[in-house]
Amino acid sequence: MNPSNPIPVTVLTGFLGSGKTTLLNRILTEQHGKRIAVIENEFGEIGIDNELVIGADEEIFEMNNGCICCTVRGDLIRILGNLMKRKDCLDAVLIETTGLADPAPVAQTFFVDEEMRAAFKLDAIVTMVDAKHVWQHLDISSECQEQIAFADVTLINKTDLVDAATLDQLEAKIRSMNAVAKIHRTQNAAIGLDRILNIGAFDLQNTLANTPDFLKPEMPFEWAGVFQLEAGSHELNFQPGPDPEMNFAALALDDAGDAGWEAAKKQAVALFSEDGGEKKSGSMLVPGVKLVTLAFGEGKGGQFKLEVFHAGLHAFFTQHHPDEFKMTFTRGGKALSPLKAEAFAASHTHDQGVTSVGISEKRAVDPEKFNGWLSELLRTKGTDIYRMKGIIHLKGSPNRYVFQGVHMLFEGKPDRPWKDSSEPGNQLVFIGKNLNRSDLEQGFRACLA
């Protein structure tokens, strides 16, 4: 054991059949010559002859340390406690969790046990999802949601089994749950190992280093597409979807370039802030600066006519992803495809599922107020907050303050000095369930100095 050089630990989660074993085999093949200990919880068929594949029973227990959600894995403490004494030092540890595992106990083990903390460093949580089958779990399985929420890297595997639109939709959905994870699409779990091993996702220095988009403004629509339309009648058909109604807007577009596209999105954001006029199935729609609410009715789809008076570019904005309603858009029975389309993270979650809340604020915060707010937040909401990360601009400090947490466990420290006078600012992200964006924003803003 060399305490100054802790061994990186990668946690691999994902449902049974998502491709964890394939990825493990790939890692062991490509990294051969390195001593990698694999701690497995399912009888995956590791095809590589590795003396350090160890089967473990997940023994999860609660720490009696006053932190109600602080569970750890006793089996890992025992097994790694043995492995860390070996003289032929390990290069890495891979921990595969069972399909239905909540990743929190594994992560927390490396926060709370001092020996584990000294000898090992949690490198990243990698979650694999099966592009085709994950849908059946996404909204109903808390384990599936937790695995996505905890991830530093999500591999959307088996991309060959679904079409591009479904992949886009899945990626948008995953992004809406976890705004900071890196997402990669893979077939047969083929991925450059430098993207999943030794990435330092839990290094405080790397906090939010590679996650510039999580603060991207949320859109009130989940999808937008640009179509080149002829004058005349078009048909919009929807199958029954998750909601009995959906907001919709169709705008004429001057210019298909980026400027025109951005302007249209801005216009649509404004439109979506108003109440839409209700249109029942069978109604006629016209493009224009107006929001409509397509009223399908409970458990029903709908058919609408879109009358286009002026041929040209049009942008459609839909509150939900059109795939959720299997939307088709046709003219005279002939399907029309968008020239371009973009999916957006859902701005709200009707299911109170897992979401990310990002906060960005330039002004400095008062250290005491911030500390008080965060402590109270973790005390009361720690069970719902899976991960959090942040860079804080503390009043009076020339250095950034960086922090991260897993449930109620928190670690933070002053980091490097701000580079120049324009750099200081706060960026925080919370990933969890039942998160209330406005409460979090207000709570944080109340800490401003």
Place this chain on the structure above:
Amino acid sequence: MTPNTFQLDDPVLALDWSPDGRRLAVAGISGPCAVVDTTTGIAAQRLAGHPGGTLALSWSAKGDLIATGGQDGKVKLWVADSGALLRELDGGAAWVEHVAFSPDGGHLATTAGKRLRLWKANGELAFEFAAHESTVSALQWRADGKGVATACYGKIRCFRIGEPKPYEMLDWKASLLSLAWSPNGRYLASSTQENTIQFFRLPSAGREPLQMTGYPSKVKNLAWDRTATFLASGGGEVITVWNVSGQGPAGSLPLQLVGHPKNLSALAYQRRGDLLASGCEAGAVFVWNPSQCLWPVNDPTPTEERVFAMRLPAAINELRWSPDETAIAVGCQDGTVAITRIAAATGAQSGSTQVRTST
């Protein structure tokens, strides 16, 4: 006095003396074991141990057999004189983490995962107990050899040999990491993941355990003195010795033995004498005589009384008194095995002399 040393090509995981004190069995963490002549420091036998790693070792009280357990799920019985593998037994799970011959040599108890198995000395299965709720974390024989105790998450069980059900079930909702059964059989102490010691009086009759708290880190070692008066514990750099006589340890101040530069990693009391040997992660080995210190402790000022000191090159992983209690064997993280006589040992047994050696 220069110790006899033997170099194992692997961190020392376990060691045990032969009953006559002439040989020492040592196990390396990655598997290989050796039987070392304690007077010459030369390996008399080499045992292959277990592929993947050896996890436990015990020398039978009759002297003829050595039992080992390992990461191959096996319990192996070796002929001590020849080093030949006599029998290979199925431990019941992937890692056989504990093997222990009874003090009378009649039985061997082994644990693997949730399984506790009891074997006759010849390797015949005598009994398999009902599975524990979680992996057995500790195993200890009662001093009279008629009972055995196990710890797992949240529970300690005491079994009488010949009875399938435990005669004591002690509950404490925590990850229990170790067991120390007092020589008189009346107390059981267990350290926990949360840096505490739970202290049970037997029979428990449903009483809650006492809790000893305030340790700066996990308590890795516990040791009882022969009179079951003192419980020594190592958590952090300081050895804390509790006096459990009378009303103690509740509300009492423990003795604190200071001097180890790093966290304690081994503790052993003599079985018939009063000396306590300790080892730490910095390689320091000390021998103390807590009974000679000022009891009761009236103020918490730490004491620095030592009767022996030695510095080895690496962290101390194991430490055992010789059967005649005149020497200790120490196994280190770098594979060093040192056997050294303790000059004070004989004298201290009578309680009359105390030799002080400074570092």
